[in-house]
Amino acid sequence: MDIDFEKLIHLQNLDSEIGKISLSLENIPPQIEEINVKIEKSFQIVSLAKEKMAQNQKKRRELEAEVKDIKEHVAKYKRQLNEVKTNKEYSLLLKEIEEGQQKVDKLEEEIISEMLSADEIEEEIKMSDQRYTEAEDKFSKEKEVLNQKIRKMEEKREKLTQEKKELTPHIPSEQVKLYLKIFNNKKQIALSPVKDDFCSMCHMRIRPQVLNELKGKKEIYLCENCGRILYWPK
Numbered sequence: 001m002d003i004d005f006e007k008l009i010h011l012q013n014l015d016s017e018i019g020k021i022s023l024s025l026e027n028i029p030p031q032i033e034e035i036n037v038k039i040e041k042s043f044q045i046v047s048l049a050k051e052k053m054a055q056n057q058k059k060r061r062e063l064e065a066e067v068k069d070i071k072e073h074v075a076k077y078k079r080q081l082n083e084v085k086t087n088k089e090y091s092l093l094l095k096e097i098e099e100g101q102q103k104v105d106k107l108e109e110e111i112i113s114e115m116l117s118a119d120e121i122e123e124e125i126k127m128s129d130q131r132y133t134e135a136e137d138k139f140s141k142e143k144e145v146l147n148q149k150i151r152k153m154e155e156k157r158e159k160l161t162q163e164k165k166e167l168t169p170h171i172p173s174e175q176v177k178l179y180l181k182i183f184n185n186k187k188q189i190a191l192s193p194v195k196d197d198f199c200s201m202c203h204m205r206i207r208p209q210v211l212n213e214l215k216g217k218k219e220i221y222l223c224e225n226c227g228r229i230l231y232w233p234k
């Protein structure tokens with residue numbers, strides 16, 4: 001059967017390029033996902049700092065409520081000092097007042113410590129928020145570059161696919177069938193140029209008689225080892 005090697009080689013080239021583009025396209029979504037994870041992590045640091053601040057404020061409110069409560073009790077005991085009848089009652093009240101005052105002092109120290117922590121957390125929020133904004137900006141740009149890459153590759157693939165569509169009807173259908181059969185079975189490479197008397201795909205030596213036939217470029221010869229369509233390169 002006469003064979004148009006030029007067209008088959010063209011078809012193989014188109015398929016190889018389409019395959020390469022498809023493979024590259026598969027690699028991009030995981031890269032975008034990786035970027036999304038980085039953005040998310042950066043955002044989590046801000047959320048954590050804000051959560052810390054919420055805890056700090058809650059603690060402060062609790063401490064302040066406790067102080068207020070004790071101060072009210074102390075004030076009440078102080079008023080009662082004028083009304084007590086016995087020394088024993090008087091000294092008991094004094095003891096309560098003193099203990100209350102001590103508790104208030106201790107709690108107020110804790111409040112100051114929480115306030116100092118709040119300043120630090122405030123700074124943490126500011127810094128992490130700034131870093132998050134910067135990261136989001138940087139990573140959004142990276143994502144845009146990748147998305148542009150996808151669009152360009154898809155366009156290219158579309159163009160090549162169209163070219164293939166136009167080329168295929170010009171090749172005898174039984175040759176296309178054979179090509180496809182080998183293409184699908186042999187890792188998407190159906191053709192193998194002869195190089196230094198060897199099949200360039202599997203490196204099997206080709207018989208001299210076949211070599212002579214191949215130079216005539218008239219018929220299909222399959223590599224006896226790998227089964228690909230052999231051709232004599234220009």
Ligand SMILES: [Zn+2]
Pocket residue numbers: 192199200201202203204223224225226227228
């Ligand atoms: Zn071979």
